[in-house]
Amino acid sequence: MAVEDAVMSGRYPHQxxxxxxxxxxxxxxxxxxxxxxxxxxxxxxxxxxxGGERQRVFLAMVLAQDTPVIILDEPTTYLDINVSYEIMELISSLNRKLGKTIVLVLHDLNLALNYSDRLAVMENGRVVAYEEASDHRVHSCISDIFKVDIRRLTEKGKSYYYSFKI
Known part of the structure; x- marks a missing residue:
């Protein structure tokens, strides 16, 4: 299937x-x-x-549906680290430009911490924390569950978070 046809298939529910x-x-x-x-x-x-091009096409298919909420399950799976960040930057940009609510399922803690406005941390199928991504309570909860330490870096006036094994 050609890319344009694949993206057009996002319009099927409306046709x-x-x-x-x-x-x-x-x-x-x-x-x-x-x-x-x-x-x-x-x-x-x-x-x-x-893989990165394919993810862009899949995002275009979702955007073509023109819904107010976009749900993405592991949009960076099988992508190398550079492409993962490119895709997350694209998703973040789409969120800002289009004002759509974007719900992401991510297992990469660094991506989740750096690209989410709010995080829902789950353990054994239960939400155990739901706070802003910068909130210390979320960091503490993540640290307890995943046995990682979360640090904040500030570079050129922007804060970044990263996690590493304790």
């Missing part, structure tokens, strides 16, 4: 089973590809893409 894509479907497909910087891939087969 009639007997009609072709509308001008609105095409507009939203183009917009989604532009927002995720994958319009130059439009004619490539999805199977020929790298």
């Amino acid at each position: 009639s089973p007997v009609s072709f894509s509308s001008a609105e479907d095409k507009r939203l497909t183009e917009y989604a590809m532009k927002m995720t910087c994958c319009q130059f891939l439009r004619n490539k087969n999805v199977r020929q893409l790298s």
